[in-house]
Amino acid sequence: DIQMTQSPSTLSASVGDRVTITCRASQNINSWLSWHQQKPGNAPKILISKASTLESGVPARFSGSGSGTEFTLTISSVQPDDFATYYCQQYGSSFITFGGGTKVEIK
Amino acid sequence: QVQLQESGPGLVKPSQTLSLTCTVSGGSISSGSYYWSWIRQPAGKGLEWIGRIYTSGSTNYNPSLKSRVTISVDTSKNQFSLKLSSVTAADTAVYYCARGEVDGSLDYWGQGTLVTVSS
Numbered sequence: 330d331i332q333m334t335q336s337p338s339t340l341s342a343s344v345g346d347r348v349t350i351t352c353r354a355s356q357n358i359n360s361w362l363s364w365h366q367q368k369p370g371n372a373p374k375i376l377i378s379k380a381s382t383l384e385s386g387v388p389a390r391f392s393g394s395g396s397g398t399e400f401t402l403t404i405s406s407v408q409p410d411d412f413a414t415y416y417c418q419q420y421g422s423s424f425i426t427f428g429g430g431t432k433v434e435i436k
Numbered sequence: 437q438v439q440l441q442e443s444g445p446g447l448v449k450p451s452q453t454l455s456l457t458c459t460v461s462g463g464s465i466s467s468g469s470y471y472w473s474w475i476r477q478p479a480g481k482g483l484e485w486i487g488r489i490y491t492s493g494s495t496n497y498n499p500s501l502k503s504r505v506t507i508s509v510d511t512s513k514n515q516f517s518l519k520l521s522s523v524t525a526a527d528t529a530v531y532y533c534a535r536g537e538v539d540g541s542l543d544y545w546g547q548g549t550l551v552t553v554s555s
Contacts, residue, residue, distance in 0.1 A: 330499065378541045378543070379540075384543070420541050425542075427482060427483040428482075
């Protein structure tokens with residue numbers, strides 16, 4: 330199975346900060362990676378698919394990049410609504426796996 | 437707009453079988469190139485993929501759960517289901533159903549349902 334390693338596990342930021350989250354795959358997954366946002370008590374919501382494709386309705390301050398084994402999610406200017414936990418997810422194999430999550434907290 | 441809704445018992449006894457159903461609305465479960473997945477999340481922890489079923493009926497399961505998991509689909513009811521046998525307290529979690537596009541990611545999620553394993 331493909332292991333997904335996210336870093337950091339927790340991140341403290343102020344409103345307006347630029348935030349970057351990294352996700353590493355244990356083997357090449359090309360661009361078969363998505364990012365999901367989860368707020369407490371809610372289901373995850375997809376933000377980005379195919380490593381860099383912004384889903385409909387997702388603010389443009391979110392962006393994704395990378396391919397192969399190294400990926401990043403960037404929030405260009407974090408807003409109050411963005412404080413949540415973010416998960417990367419690979420779908421490059423028949424066995425889907427998630428990263429451990431990154432909690433973005435208010436500094 | 438596709439919507440998914442999980443249903444089933446919120447309490448299951450140890451060693452019994454957990455059974456959940458996901459009802460899909462806003463579209464036919466058998467149309468298009470999609471797969472239908474189950475994911476779970478223990479309290480305060482991350483997401484664990486359980487498995488999926490394609491509209492063709494083929495399935496993939498998490499190897500760590502494969503011996504205990506069955507996912508099936510009932511196209512007449514626009515539903516798919518999860519059965520997890522021989523449950524223990526470690527299976528206590530919020531269970532989510534979700535849709536994915538073939539060669540694509542999970543794009544629609546249900547709201548989740550808490551299942552507690554306890555006597």
